[in-house]
Amino acid sequence: xxxxxxxxxxxxxxxxVYFFLYAPIIGLIVFAFNSSRTNVFFGGFINQWGxxxxxxxxxxxxxxxxxxxxxxxxKNQEVMSATRNTLTIAFISTISATVIGTMAALALQRYNxxxxxFSQISLYIPIVIxxxxxGIGILVLFSQVFTFLNSTLGLxxxxxxxxxxxxxxxxxxxxxxxxxxxxxxxxxxxxxxSFEEAAMDLGANELVTFWRVTFPMILPGVLSGALLAxxxxxxxxxxxxxxxxxxxxxxxIYVYGLLRRIITPQVNALSTIWVFVVVTIVxxxxxxxxQET
Amino acid sequence: xxxxxRENKSSQGTLLITPTLVFMVGLLIIPLFLTxxxxxxxxxxxxxxxxxxxxxxxxxxxxxxxxxxxxxAVCFDPLYAQIxxxxxxxxxxxxxxxxxxxxxxxxxxARAHPKRRNTFLFMVLVPLWTNFVIRVYAWMxxxxxxxxxxxxxxxxxxxxxIHFAPFEMLYTPGAVLVGMVYEFLPFMILPIFTxxxxxxxxxxxxxxxxxxxxxxxxxxxxxxxxxPGVVAGTILVFIPVMGTFIVSDLxxxxxxILIGNLIQRQFLxxxxxxxxxxxxxxxxxxxxxxxxxxxxxxxxxxxxVAA
Numbered sequence: 001x002x003x004x005x006x007x008x009x010x011x012x013x014x015x016x017v018y019f020f021l022y023a024p025i026i027g028l029i030v031f032a033f034n035s036s037r038t039n040v041f042f043g044g045f046i047n048q049w050g051x052x053x054x055x056x057x058x059x060x061x062x063x064x065x066x067x068x069x070x071x072x073x074x075k076n077q078e079v080m081s082a083t084r085n086t087l088t089i090a091f092i093s094t095i096s097a098t099v100i101g102t103m104a105a106l107a108l109q110r111y112n113x114x115x116x117x118f119s120q121i122s123l124y125i126p127i128v129i130x131x132x133x134x135g136i137g138i139l140v141l142f143s144q145v146f147t148f149l150n151s152t153l154g155l156x157x158x159x160x161x162x163x164x165x166x167x168x169x170x171x172x173x174x175x176x177x178x179x180x181x182x183x184x185x186x187x188x189x190x191x192x193x194s195f196e197e198a199a200m201d202l203g204a205n206e207l208v209t210f211w212r213v214t215f216p217m218i219l220p221g222v223l224s225g226a227l228l229a230x231x232x233x234x235x236x237x238x239x240x241x242x243x244x245x246x247x248x249x250x251x252x253i254y255v256y257g258l259l260r261r262i263i264t265p266q267v268n269a270l271s272t273i274w275v276f277v278v279v280t281i282v283x284x285x286x287x288x289x290x291q292e293t
Numbered sequence: 294x295x296x297x298x299r300e301n302k303s304s305q306g307t308l309l310i311t312p313t314l315v316f317m318v319g320l321l322i323i324p325l326f327l328t329x330x331x332x333x334x335x336x337x338x339x340x341x342x343x344x345x346x347x348x349x350x351x352x353x354x355x356x357x358x359x360x361x362x363x364x365x366a367v368c369f370d371p372l373y374a375q376i377x378x379x380x381x382x383x384x385x386x387x388x389x390x391x392x393x394x395x396x397x398x399x400x401x402x403a404r405a406h407p408k409r410r411n412t413f414l415f416m417v418l419v420p421l422w423t424n425f426v427i428r429v430y431a432w433m434x435x436x437x438x439x440x441x442x443x444x445x446x447x448x449x450x451x452x453x454x455i456h457f458a459p460f461e462m463l464y465t466p467g468a469v470l471v472g473m474v475y476e477f478l479p480f481m482i483l484p485i486f487t488x489x490x491x492x493x494x495x496x497x498x499x500x501x502x503x504x505x506x507x508x509x510x511x512x513x514x515x516x517x518x519x520x521p522g523v524v525a526g527t528i529l530v531f532i533p534v535m536g537t538f539i540v541s542d543l544x545x546x547x548x549x550i551l552i553g554n555l556i557q558r559q560f561l562x563x564x565x566x567x568x569x570x571x572x573x574x575x576x577x578x579x580x581x582x583x584x585x586x587x588x589x590x591x592x593x594x595x596x597x598v599a600a
Contacts, residue, residue: 006404007507013397020394021420021478024431027441031434040439104313111306119310122317128528128584129577130536132553136573137324139560140331147341174320177313235424237539242560252426259430259543271427278422286415 025275032268033066035059039265069269079270082254085165089240089250090233093172098226100173101180102218108181109188110196123178131175135242138171139163142243163245171243172233179232180225187221224288231281325577332571340564350571373555373572380552381579383466384534387473391530392523394474395481399522400515402482403489414486421479429543432472436462436544464546472540477533481526488522489515524588532580552576 036043037057046068048061062068073079107113108120126134146161155161195217199209215222237252244253251270258267332350335343349359354377358370402413420428435441443459450457462468492515500510538553545551552572559569 006401010397010401014401017394017398017478018416020475021417024428024435024475025420025423027434028427028431039434040437041444100312100316103309107306107309107313111302111309113303113306113310115310115314116306119314119317122314122321125317125321128532128581130532130553130580132536132538132556133328133573133577134321134324136556136560136569137328138320140327140566140570141320141324143566144327144331144342171320174316177316181313231422235422237425238537252424255424255426255430256539256543259426259433263430263433267430271424271430274427275419275423278424279419282415282418282422286411286418 028268029272029275032069032265032272034069034265034268037264039263039268067269069265070273073266073269073273076266078249078254079251079266082249082251085248086234086250086252089165089169089172089248090230092169093176093233094226094230096169096173097176097180097229098222101177101225101229102184102222104177104181105184105188105218106214109185110193123181126175126178131238132242134175135171135239138167138174138239139242142167163243163248165248167243167245168240168248168250171239172236175236175239176229176232179228180222183225183228184218184221187218191217220288224285227281227285227288231278231285234277328570328573331567332574334567336565336567340566342566350568351575353568354572354575376550376552376555377575377579379549380535380576383470383473383549383551384531387470387477387534388527388530390470390474391478391481392526395478395485395526396519396523399482399485399489399519402486403492410490414483417479417482421483425476426539428476429472429540432468432475432544433463436468436471438463463544464548466545466549468544469541469549469551472544473534473537476537476540477530480529480533481523484525484529485519485522488519488525492518527587528584531583535580536576 031039031042033045034042035046035058037054037059043058045066046059046062047066049063049065050061051063052059052068053061059068062071064071104119104123108116142163146163149155150160195213196209199213200206204212235252236250237256240250240253241256244250249257251274255267255270330344331342333346333348335345335347335349337343353359354373356369356371356374358368359366398417402410402417405413433440437443438459438461440463442462447457447459496514496518497510500514505513536553538551538557541549541551541554542557552575556569556572556576559565559572
């Protein structure tokens with residue numbers, strides 16, 4: 001009996017579900033090359049290269065040819081600053097969450113201490129409560145603390161404490177830490193303590209043991225935890241929405257704001273770049289995970 | 294001091310966990326308590342919080358209105374209860390649809406040749422990690438009255454030669470349902486796949502040897518053994534569907550208001566954080582109750598972490 005045999009019905013269903021998953025994304029990418037500025041219908045590709053020429057709302061010719069909207073994107077100051085913010089937030093929060101989460105995983109897997117059970121349970125809370133509840137909670141915390149501090153310290157005008165990049169970064173660290181911890185913990189569970197004990201028996205101290213034995217072994221787990229944290233941060237809308245202030249708009253927030261007003265193929269171009277960045281990250285993530293096994 | 298630390302394994306553990314605890318307590322547990330305290334309070338004229346103790350925000354959500362049109366002190370207003378009910382039924386319907394779509398795909402991947410399994414999984418992960426807002430936008434483009442679906446249908450009708458009037462699909466409850474199913478489908482595929490993959494092939498062979506037909510094998514072997522995956526997937530889908538406000542905002546317009554939209558508006562437009570806090574806690578309570586009873590009935594697998 002062939003263990004990989006599947007009924008044709010399953011195959012048809014599979015093709016249909018994959019079509020359902022990909023049709024919207026493919027449509028999105030095709031419209032990034034739309035010659036029609038209004039983006040309501042597909043006006044064909046822009047196939048002339050040369051100085052910009054438009055007829056009504058149709059682009060006839062562009063210096064970037066079919067990639068007109070991608071070039072247009074780089075001239076959009078709001079997109080550029082949102083990209084900068086998104087990457088700044090993602091890098092800072094990923095590095096912090098990876099360090100903090102790895103430390104926590106080591107503590108939970110290799111040590112005994114008070115509050116161990118409480119720590120482990122607290123890491124599951126962000127997974128079982130809706131994101132909006134966490135977002136609202138953080139917003140309430142910051143706004144109450146800031147109102148209190150502003151009035152007691154007598155801060156006014158520009159020196160007033162407000163929501164901005166720091167509040168977003170701190171919140172992103174908070175929701176990324178549990179994911180990093182769980183991924184690294186799973187990795188640590190995979191091999192037993194005897195490697196570390198052998199190193200110690202041979203005279204290595206704890207620091208040397210960590211850097212020469214433990215860390216190389218958990219590195220794939222740490223890297224996939226870091227990539228997970230990075231994607232979560234890039235992707236986050238809800239928590240950012242409630243903790244962001246003027247000047248710290250991220251790309252998802254910017255796109256959301258745009259969608260409520262106007263839609264141009266620029267948004268599609270942005271989405272297309274995004275999809276390709278994500279494909280790369282997911283590809284790397286899968287590589288690390290297959291190394292683990 | 295350093296020497297004592299080196300010898301004391303317990304303080305080392307405490308030192309390693311401290312930053313995590315600072316974040317978990319400071320940005321998760323304390324905020325939840327603050328939300329609870331504020332939900333008992335009242336809104337001041339300028340939109341700030343007056344700390345009092347009352348259950349008025351909770352009774353208001355359940356239908357008691359204290360600002361009646363007809364001069365009575367209290368009257369019944371089902372508006373918010375309807376929003377709660379709509380969110381619950383939508384979450385239920387989305388979850389059922391997602392299970393129906395995810396199961397065959399997960400089954401297909403789990404029984405695929407091991408060499409190709411990773412490619413198929415990769416194809417599930419790409420839509421999952423494509424930004425949430427962007428995926429909603431993709432559906433806006435598809436569903437608009439002049440959008441892709443209507444254009445294709447119109448073209449087909451033109452070929453066949455029949456009259457075609459475009460469907461109004463965007464800004465309907467159906468659009469919100471499709472959007473939710475699309476957004477959360479991968480969250481169901483992955484855990485079901487994880488539990489299906491674990492099933493040993495010899496079990497299928499044994500069932501076949503003992504004379505079970507494929508349908509009976511599925512019902513008696515495959516389905517029961519994949520239940521932990523379905524349970525984990527249900528939690529991963531049900532919870533976010535209950536709390537999401539972007540999908541209903543962009544695909545439902547003003548037609549479909551869910552509890553997520555209600556909460557968001559209290560904090561941004563209507564500016565009653567006390568009422569928003571109460572709604573947020575009711576949402577949390579609803580998801581926790583559903584999760585609790587569901588997992589108690591069906592058990593709780595490790596699949597939730599695997600996803």
